[in-house]
Amino acid sequence: MIKSDLGGIFDPKSVAVVGVSGKGPGPQFGGAHFLDALLSCGFKGNIYPVNPKGGKVLGLKVYPSLMDISEPVDYVVCCIAAPQVPQLVKDCAAKGVKAVQIYTGGFSENGTEEGKRLEREIAALASQNGIRVIGPNCVGIYCPRTGLAFLPDSPNDTGPVAIISQSGGNSFHLVREGAKRGIRFSKVISYGNACDVNESDLLELLANDEDTKVIGAYVEGVKDGRRFVRVLGEVAKAKPVIVLKGGIGEAGARAVASHTGALVGAEEVWDGLLRQLGVIRAYSIEELVDLAVTFSCLPTVSGKRVGIVGGGGGSSVLSTDDCTSAGLTVPRFPVAIQDKLKGYMEKGNTGVILSNPVDLSDQGWGVFDDCIRTILDYDGIDLVILQCAAGPIPSSEVLKSLGALFVDSIIKIRQESTKPVVIVVHSLISDVSWWVAAETERRCGEVGIPFYHSLSNAAKAIARFFDYHERRSQRNL
Amino acid sequence: MIKSDLGGIFDPKSVAVVGVSGKGPGPQFGGAHFLDALLSCGFKGNIYPVNPKGGKVLGLKVYPSLMDISEPVDYVVCCIAAPQVPQLVKDCAAKGVKAVQIYTGGFSENGTEEGKRLEREIAALASQNGIRVIGPNCVGIYCPRTGLAFLPDSPNDTGPVAIISQSGGNSFHLVREGAKRGIRFSKVISYGNACDVNESDLLELLANDEDTKVIGAYVEGVKDGRRFVRVLGEVAKAKPVIVLKGGIGEAGARAVASHTGALVGAEEVWDGLLRQLGVIRAYSIEELVDLAVTFSCLPTVSGKRVGIVGGGGGSSVLSTDDCTSAGLTVPRFPVAIQDKLKGYMEKGNTGVILSNPVDLSDQGWGVFDDCIRTILDYDGIDLVILQCAAGPIPSSEVLKSLGALFVDSIIKIRQESTKPVVIVVHSLISDVSWWVAAETERRCGEVGIPFYHSLSNAAKAIARFFDYHERRSQRNL
Numbered sequence: 019m020i021k022s023d024l025g026g027i028f029d030p031k032s033v034a035v036v037g038v039s040g041k042g043p044g045p046q047f048g049g050a051h052f053l054d055a056l057l058s059c060g061f062k063g064n065i066y067p068v069n070p071k072g073g074k075v076l077g078l079k080v081y082p083s084l085m086d087i088s089e090p091v092d093y094v095v096c097c098i099a100a101p102q103v104p105q106l107v108k109d110c111a112a113k114g115v116k117a118v119q120i121y122t123g124g125f126s127e128n129g130t131e132e133g134k135r136l137e138r139e140i141a142a143l144a145s146q147n148g149i150r151v152i153g154p155n156c157v158g159i160y161c162p163r164t165g166l167a168f169l170p171d172s173p174n175d176t177g178p179v180a181i182i183s184q185s186g187g188n189s190f191h192l193v194r195e196g197a198k199r200g201i202r203f204s205k206v207i208s209y210g211n212a213c214d215v216n217e218s219d220l221l222e223l224l225a226n227d228e229d230t231k232v233i234g235a236y237v238e239g240v241k242d243g244r245r246f247v248r249v250l251g252e253v254a255k256a257k258p259v260i261v262l263k264g265g266i267g268e269a270g271a272r273a274v275a276s277h278t279g280a281l282v283g284a285e286e287v288w289d290g291l292l293r294q295l296g297v298i299r300a301y302s303i304e305e306l307v308d309l310a311v312t313f314s315c316l317p318t319v320s321g322k323r324v325g326i327v328g329g330g331g332g333s334s335v336l337s338t339d340d341c342t343s344a345g346l347t348v349p350r351f352p353v354a355i356q357d358k359l360k361g362y363m364e365k366g367n368t369g370v371i372l373s374n375p376v377d378l379s380d381q382g383w384g385v386f387d388d389c390i391r392t393i394l395d396y397d398g399i400d401l402v403i404l405q406c407a408a409g410p411i412p413s414s415e416v417l418k419s420l421g422a423l424f425v426d427s428i429i430k431i432r433q434e435s436t437k438p439v440v441i442v443v444h445s446l447i448s449d450v451s452w453w454v455a456a457e458t459e460r461r462c463g464e465v466g467i468p469f470y471h472s473l474s475n476a477a478k479a480i481a482r483f484f485d486y487h488e489r490r491s492q493r494n495l
Numbered sequence: 496m497i498k499s500d501l502g503g504i505f506d507p508k509s510v511a512v513v514g515v516s517g518k519g520p521g522p523q524f525g526g527a528h529f530l531d532a533l534l535s536c537g538f539k540g541n542i543y544p545v546n547p548k549g550g551k552v553l554g555l556k557v558y559p560s561l562m563d564i565s566e567p568v569d570y571v572v573c574c575i576a577a578p579q580v581p582q583l584v585k586d587c588a589a590k591g592v593k594a595v596q597i598y599t600g601g602f603s604e605n606g607t608e609e610g611k612r613l614e615r616e617i618a619a620l621a622s623q624n625g626i627r628v629i630g631p632n633c634v635g636i637y638c639p640r641t642g643l644a645f646l647p648d649s650p651n652d653t654g655p656v657a658i659i660s661q662s663g664g665n666s667f668h669l670v671r672e673g674a675k676r677g678i679r680f681s682k683v684i685s686y687g688n689a690c691d692v693n694e695s696d697l698l699e700l701l702a703n704d705e706d707t708k709v710i711g712a713y714v715e716g717v718k719d720g721r722r723f724v725r726v727l728g729e730v731a732k733a734k735p736v737i738v739l740k741g742g743i744g745e746a747g748a749r750a751v752a753s754h755t756g757a758l759v760g761a762e763e764v765w766d767g768l769l770r771q772l773g774v775i776r777a778y779s780i781e782e783l784v785d786l787a788v789t790f791s792c793l794p795t796v797s798g799k800r801v802g803i804v805g806g807g808g809g810s811s812v813l814s815t816d817d818c819t820s821a822g823l824t825v826p827r828f829p830v831a832i833q834d835k836l837k838g839y840m841e842k843g844n845t846g847v848i849l850s851n852p853v854d855l856s857d858q859g860w861g862v863f864d865d866c867i868r869t870i871l872d873y874d875g876i877d878l879v880i881l882q883c884a885a886g887p888i889p890s891s892e893v894l895k896s897l898g899a900l901f902v903d904s905i906i907k908i909r910q911e912s913t914k915p916v917v918i919v920v921h922s923l924i925s926d927v928s929w930w931v932a933a934e935t936e937r938r939c940g941e942v943g944i945p946f947y948h949s950l951s952n953a954a955k956a957i958a959r960f961f962d963y964h965e966r967r968s969q970r971n972l
Contacts (some may be wrong), residue, residue, distance in 0.1 A: 186807025187806065269815045474778075474781075
């Protein structure tokens with residue numbers, strides 16, 4: 019049984035942000051951004067900005083020091099310079115703080131003896147005083163249930179995906195891109211140099227976290243290889259774990275060393291290991307998002323037989339190729355289904371493909387509805403991919419209203435069917451098509467319809483999802 | 496020597512669009528869209544809409560029939576139903592028309608004997624009367640030099656890229672996405688079922704076309720395999736040819752058969768053939784665009800040594816991995832260069848990576864300028880990739896003005912350097928970031944700075960470009 023005592027760090031009753039500029043969030047990321055994020059994400063406890071100059075920021079009183087706060091402080095976000103951090107940890111001990119998240123960089127990752135020494139010092143101080151440290155050199159925790167946050171624009175509602183990331187910037191990317199694609203999060207933890215709380219601690223915690231159904235991880239290197247392998251194996255048995263490993267070859271290792279001071283390990287070792295443990299490996303941050311969308315939104319499905327609807331002739335051909343290359347099948351519809359589809363088409367349009375894919379170029383939007391329902395009803399298909407490519411551009415207003423109509427229709431279909439429908443929108447060439455696509459994406463996200471920006475990426479992610487569940491059922495997991 | 500008598504089809508003095516609705520361009524693509532496209536693209540000759548009802552459309556007089564036009568007509572765009580097309584071709588013969596572009600579908604691609612017979616009939620009629628046919632089942636020609644066009648929003652200025660595409664929808668996609676990315680075109684030809692003018696004719700023509708420096712092709716199947724291989728080999732010796740082959744496996748072959756009635760050929764044959772002929776193969780329409788951007792904008796460069804600037808620590812690691820995986824190298828900067836870069840950084844920011852990549856998170860935008868110039872001056876680097884990921888979001892207005900500042904700076908740097916700079920902008924999560932990126936893309940496109948939406952795609956395309964030129968220099972081509 020996996021155990022952890024880390025759970026408390028997500029539920030502080032109060033947070034102090036130490037090192038806020040008096041001017042509010044500026045162009046450089048810092049304390050005021052954390053403050054802004056906590057306020058925007060609706061953090062439920064008390065928030066105390068700290069700066070020796072005092073004053074007010076974002077409507078909150080600024081305390082000259084942590085020790086000047088009379089109420090108890092559970093959690094500290096540290097944004098002051100590295101040499102001042104040991105004293106802050108001592109103050110945290112005196113104040114009874116439970117956890118410190120250290121945004122500050124300039125520790126082991128800068129490769130100097132002084133940086134390494136400082137990092138050891140704060141780790142030792144924290145350990146002696148029972149304080150957990152997240153970081154240093156990280157953006158810390160986003161937990162919408164309690165309102166801990168590092169971005170002002172992250173969703174306030176929760177969801178099944180947890181992310182752990184050695185990189186703060188990649189956490190930003192994953193939360194923002196993920197949120198735009200409809201992913202909602204249980205917990206996101208950027209853990210940086212991991213001088214105390216590390217990847218294995220977090221994976222253990224998430225394995226037992228009832229709010230978390232899918233785990234995504236950006237990992238550069240690990241602190242304790244043996245423990246990591248054991249923990250990762252146990253977690254991967256419990257729920258899908260998608261890992262993006264950063265740092266390939268000599269140049270990648272050098273970048274990682276400067277970034278989080280971690281040792282990367284050999285590529286071959288990682289590849290074999292992840293495969294053996296049943297971990298899903300992503301090879302780019304875009305693929306990690308695609309896989310997280312797929313694993314969190316798609317219900318378990320019975321097979322790989324895909325029906326494709328929408329797009330013109332050329333995109334019908336290419337979408338079939340994309341599915342085939344990814345390992346999905348695109349079976350031919352029986353004549354009875356093709357005849358039924360033909361009945362929906364507007365008269366005089368003889369150039370339409372009906373055998374799967376169904377090419378709906380030059381058809382009115384109303385035809386989509388009937389076609390998708392017919393294909394979903396056909397028992398030779400397990401899943402429908404609906405693709406929308408830019409056709410001839412109608413006026414902006416027409417495009418907007420058609421977009422809304424289309425989404426309404428898809429949401430209704432999805433709610434009435436037991437089989438999944440996924441959406442691919444490609445070729446966003448104008449402000450209006452961007453707007454329509456973003457709105458479609460947002461509304462699909464709300465109801466858990468997976469949305470992708472390229473058919474080949476969609477096909478690859480869906481195929482990985484099927485393979486994962488197929489392997490598990492073979493192993494009787 | 497390759498010869499062709501096709502050149503004239505791009506220079507008609509007058510165009511008749513036969514089969515225009517009286518209402519102008521509607522939501523279904525048709526004759527009025529071609530009319531709109533010709534007007535928008537500034538076609539220099541006379542334009543004659545034809546519809547038995549007469550009247551006016553888009554400010555032009557509508558003629559009841561082709562024979563009612565008293566002036567000569569060089570080129571006809573045919574948008575009337577398939578059974579009426581043979582009579583139109585006869586009228587064209589009587590009228591002295593030189594070329595007919597047939598948008599109409601419902602010929603050999605619909606698999607019926609009647610469709611095949613009709614296609615043979617129009618091919619025979621055209622041949623007997625010295626008329627060239629483009630199509631049927633295609634959107635025809637876009638040639639900005641003369642103003643022939645099939646989209647109202649395609650650029651009016653010309654450029655070095657030619658596209659031939661068996662699919663009309665893929666032509667739309669390639670022109671629009673390409674234009675957005677800064678590609679400008681010499682000639683784009685969607686040739687559909689190719690009952691007369693086929694892929695080999697067009698490749699021969701483009702091989703000798705002085706306006707064309709790079710050729711992209713979307714091909715599903717070919718009419719005459721032997722000739723195609725011979726022509727493709729000759730063209731590929733003359734200029735870079737990028738081929739996207741549609742129709743993989745049984746399902747892909749079926750989609751192609753319904754789309755353009757072509758026979759696809761075995762995947763292994765195609766793969767070996769394209770490799771042997773020195774053709775660059777794209778595996779998705781997105782990759783075809785990336786390659787066309789790269790081959791048309793990048794100057795020939797001396798090596799694969801890349802300097803990477805921008806992004807945070809995590810994206811520095813992943814961008815290094817992307818370059819390494821693609822076959823580029825990311826050499827470590829000497830200490831002297833690192834010290835110079837360090838001098839530009841804002842004080843107190845100790846967490847920055849300087850050894851290549853150069854992580855500029857939390858640095859002001861002004862730093863970019865000095866860093867890029869320093870790296871371009873260093874003789875251990877052949878090319879600079881500048882990546883911009885979404886950081887903490889400043890207000891919309893700030894982002895917009897920063898975006899403009901940034902583009903001004905990059906354009907100036909590019910103009911002053913002999914080495915190329917390419918730009919990667921990823922993570923577009925808001926309307927404003929979309930706007931800034933689109934504007935950056937547009938301005939980079941204007942001056943021929945390659946712009947990509949993902950670092951891994953950029954790295955792959957650039958590596959293909961280097962490999963192509965390396966292979967050619969080894970063969971002394």
